[in-house]
Amino acid sequence: MRRRRASLVWWIVFVVGFIYFFLPLLATLDFSLKAKPAFAAYTNSFADPKFFSSLLYSFTIGVVTIAASLALIVPTAYWVQLRVPRARSLVEFVSLLPFVIPAVVLVFGLIRVYSRPPLPLTHTDLGSTTLLVLGYVVLSLPYMYRAVDTGLRSIDIRSLTEAAQSMGAGWPTILWRIILPNLRVALLSGAFLTLAIVLGEFTIATFLARPAFGPYLSLLGNSKAYEPAAVSLISFGLTWLAMIVIAFLGRDTRTRIEIGGAH
């Protein structure tokens, strides 16, 4: 591409974008440092047992969600690719449904269906937590399916499968020892995006009354002055970290930026 000298207009556009992006972060940092004594907002947050317990809760939920999502999607995408390519568009359609159903509508329906027999999940803590994971698996479907599908397309699964079969491997062995290791990079980027979404998720966790990180931060925001700024920055840092890991994982393949969307 022919390089022309940047005109002033484009610099102004860029600087406006830059300010708009960083000002809220700067304000949050500034606010978090206002508490006296210095760094009190951070030390108070770390001293709050609920900070770690909610973060640990959300992290655990995130890991379980990723595992469940992979267990559901990898065999499906593999099977579709290898045996029933006709079902591809149907599976793709289903995996995109969560974009059409906002989280608040999804949790609305989930609560109404699973708060009564035959599956009264919301009546117990374990049941609600299970429902939370299942809701997050739904949210993760579009990203996970796309990540797995892209991964599967980039390897020759037919040859790999035939080679494994000719050596006597069964289906579980093929999926676990051949397909999964070959999909590692694709799966990790989907997994980190899911983790970033789960860590910050608020809507579903709140309505299921789960002690997750999103509702904790929301409550903190309504009750404290400086601590929410510190915890917000930490939350932003975690998102940032997940995105950097994704970018790092994708450096060998074609650069692809993951799109999560709003909450």
Next chain:
Amino acid sequence: MPFFLFATLFIAAPVAYLVIGSFQNNQGETTLQNYAELATPSVVNAFGTSIEISLVTAIVGGIFGFLLAYAAILGGLPRVLRTALMTFSGVASNFAGVPLALAFIFTLGQLGIVTVFLKGFGLNPYASGFTIYSKVGLELVYLYFQFPLMVLIIAPAIDGLRQEWREAAENLGASSAQYWRSVALPILFPTILGTIILLFGNAFGAQATAYQLTSGTLPIVPVIIGAQISGDVLHNPGLGYAMAMGMVAIMAISILVYTVLQRRAERWRR
């Protein structure tokens, strides 16, 4: 197949429940009354506000995102800024919800640094009626995740404009403005329009940001549905289900139009 069993139980069943509920009255009889009640002024107002916020942020975010992507790719800015913009956009488009709302309260709230800074010049935005907890405030917050999403989606399309097209136009004597009006914009148009519609859906479905920023006082559709889940604020469960259906319908239309336009746009990318 476990996948379809899962989809049936946790996507289809909840939605089906809402669909059926939306056609029933409190006595469980089949009725269209709930959909008729969507015409209640408060409900119409909620949909109107939601649509307005989504539309404004989609258009403003779309235009600004396009200009930003253009500046970074074709505007002749140093290449490192482009990489930085793409990375930031990836992060910012995922930075929504509670922390985003809080960050803007720290920026433009009563005690936010920009508010305090402006007060130092004798300009108090709150004296002139501005508040971050209002519709305009929410729009300002939503833009934070709207324009990065535009940048992410439009950048590959701008990249896909071939140098040959520009050269061909110039050889035929076209000016830069003519090239944009007759070649580049018509090619980019389906992508731009499609992405703006996607941004519309993106803002329309968001609940957490609005809830945290306005403590649920700004009556937009996702916030009202949220309140309806916790306690029957509409005093009619069926109306709540009908509102949820209305929301799904609007989301479905915007995603569908986006998909169609995106397909059209791909004609030029080979």
